[in-house]
Amino acid sequence: MTAVFTPSLFDEVALDGPEVGPSWAGAHRTRLDERSWVDVVPGWLPGAEAWFDRLVRDVPWNQRLRRMFDQEIVEPRLTCGWALDEAPDRAPELGAALAERYGEAFDRVSANFYRDGADSVAWHGDRVRFTHPAPVVAIVSLGAPRRFGLRPVGPAASTDRTRGAGGTRWLTVCGGDLLVMGGRCQHEWQHTVPKEPGAGPRISVTFRHSDPGPVAARSERARDVPAWALR
Numbered sequence: 001m002t003a004v005f006t007p008s009l010f011d012e013v014a015l016d017g018p019e020v021g022p023s024w025a026g027a028h029r030t031r032l033d034e035r036s037w038v039d040v041v042p043g044w045l046p047g048a049e050a051w052f053d054r055l056v057r058d059v060p061w062n063q064r065l066r067r068m069f070d071q072e073i074v075e076p077r078l079t080c081g082w083a084l085d086e087a088p089d090r091a092p093e094l095g096a097a098l099a100e101r102y103g104e105a106f107d108r109v110s111a112n113f114y115r116d117g118a119d120s121v122a123w124h125g126d127r128v129r130f131t132h133p134a135p136v137v138a139i140v141s142l143g144a145p146r147r148f149g150l151r152p153v154g155p156a157a158s159t160d161r162t163r164g165a166g167g168t169r170w171l172t173v174c175g176g177d178l179l180v181m182g183g184r185c186q187h188e189w190q191h192t193v194p195k196e197p198g199a200g201p202r203i204s205v206t207f208r209h210s211d212p213g214p215v216a217a218r219s220e221r222a223r224d225v226p227a228w229a230l231r
């Protein structure tokens with residue numbers, strides 16, 4: 001008998017089947033300078049669309065207030081954070097895949113929800129720099145594409161005369177892409193997701209490691225960076 005294709009049955013099998021893990025096939029490292037790097041893996045996460053829909057629906061999003069001098073600023077995006085083992089489904093599995101690849105015990109997950117192009121994150125280095133000389137920060141993008149900027153600050157800015165416009169780099173991150181910052185990126189570079197009129201909704205899920213480990217980490221000084229951290 002000839003097999004008959006039944007779309008509903010096919011859909012069910014696809015939904016109930018094992019979720020395919022991330023793929024490193026397209027991984028590409030850009031050296032920002034001799035001490036900082038960014039990895040981009042286009043199409044890292046299969047099933048990114050379905051995960052986006054689930055997170056939009058299930059995460060208890062909130063909009064934080066930030067004190068800036070004597071003003072309270074409402075952050076232009078929604079956020080939520082967890083310990084890795086309490087984070088929503090897929091995050092623990094993805095944290096384990098990242099830990100294997102980067103040799104870091106990622107234990108913190110946070111998510112940002114950019115509802116539209118009016119939501120953004122301003123230029124900053126992540127707070128993990130206060131406890132780590134060379135933190136690895138991994139960001140999974142879900143939903144609509146957005147521009148992601150990196151610009152040098154501190155020593156990197158003053159030595160980088162070759163790239164024009166202050167050495168700022170721009171890339172576009174799409175749903176399913178992975179972007180990983182490492183080396184001195186949080187100390188000597190800043191990053192941003194600027195406002196982008198017309199952009200659709202996007203979520204970023206970030207993985208960080210909170211334990212500074214055996215390295216004496218409470219320092220911003222470059223000479224304290226262990227060689228292994230600058231891979």
Ligand SMILES: O=C(O)CCC(=O)C(=O)O
Pocket residue numbers: 112121126139148191192193203204206
């Ligand atoms: O949404 C992004 O890709 C960046 C998020 C970010 O920089 C942060 O959460 O610190």
Ligand SMILES: [Fe+2]
Pocket residue numbers: 124125126191
């Ligand atoms: Fe950040």
